[in-house]
Amino acid sequence: MSSLKAIIFDLDGTLVDSACDLRDAVNVLLAEEGLRQLDLDEVKSMIGDGAAKLVERAVSATGGDQSRLSALVARFLQIYEADATRHTQAYPGVPETLAGLRRLGLPLAVVTNKPYGATIDILEALGLRAYFDAIVGGDTLPERKPHPAPILAALGRLGIAPEAALMVGDNYHDVQAAQAAGVRAVAVTYGYSHKPHAELGAERLIDTMPELLPIVADAAS
Numbered sequence: 001m002s003s004l005k006a007i008i009f010d011l012d013g014t015l016v017d018s019a020c021d022l023r024d025a026v027n028v029l030l031a032e033e034g035l036r037q038l039d040l041d042e043v044k045s046m047i048g049d050g051a052a053k054l055v056e057r058a059v060s061a062t063g064g065d066q067s068r069l070s071a072l073v074a075r076f077l078q079i080y081e082a083d084a085t086r087h088t089q090a091y092p093g094v095p096e097t098l099a100g101l102r103r104l105g106l107p108l109a110v111v112t113n114k115p116y117g118a119t120i121d122i123l124e125a126l127g128l129r130a131y132f133d134a135i136v137g138g139d140t141l142p143e144r145k146p147h148p149a150p151i152l153a154a155l156g157r158l159g160i161a162p163e164a165a166l167m168v169g170d171n172y173h174d175v176q177a178a179q180a181a182g183v184r185a186v187a188v189t190y191g192y193s194h195k196p197h198a199e200l201g202a203e204r205l206i207d208t209m210p211e212l213l214p215i216v217a218d219a220a221s
């Protein structure tokens with residue numbers, strides 16, 4: 001196995017807990033539409049496949065009008081992007097782990113299905129942006145995870161081959177995208193997975209982000 005030369009991170013549910021801001025924005029949209037409010041667990045089960053899927057799932061769960069979906073997605077983005085950082089926080093140990101990985105000399109990337117603008121706002125608000133050499137959002141390319149293209153685009157920018165990279169995510173689409181790109185995958189046991197973490201197919205599970213450091217240090221040497 002070739003040694004590790006770069007780490008790619010998922011954002012929502014892996015680096016940051018963004019569910020409260022997503023819930024609040026979804027609920028503003030649903031209130032405008034006269035639909036019922038969603039609770040945090042319902043919203044968590046809808047996060048992961050990008051903003052359009054989140055709105056589609058929210059509208060379907062509350063009996064809204066699916067034929068107006070594209071207007072509702074546009075309105076949701078307006079609401080969410082105006083206030084994406086109010087409650088969103090990095091998970092414990094994330095900044096320290098990113099700093100540790102940089103000290104090992106590894107370039108880092110974010111590959112998320114969240115729109116690029118909100119991704120940058122969140123990384124900047126939390127003081128994390130400077131750790132990353134490449135950031136690919138859900139609207140950067142026509143394809144999103146579980147398609148491998150966003151991961152391959154990030155690696156292209158870093159100049160790193162897939163077999164020398166590791167993806168860290170919280171959801172099935174992170175592991176599937178990594179495997180389709182020929183990249184190794186580790187999954188966190190927190191976040192918003194749509195199925196049990198043990199079934200995601202990752203080579204390792206970690207309960208907290210700092211557990212990544214010894215794994216990477218071993219594999220980078």
Ligand SMILES: O=C(O)COP(=O)(O)O
Pocket residue numbers: 010011012013046047048049050051054111112113114115145171
């Ligand atoms: O915004 C989403 O639905 C998910 O984003 P993620 O790819 O960072 O988990």
Ligand SMILES: [Mg+2]
Pocket residue numbers: 010011012013014048169170171191
């Ligand atoms: Mg995620």
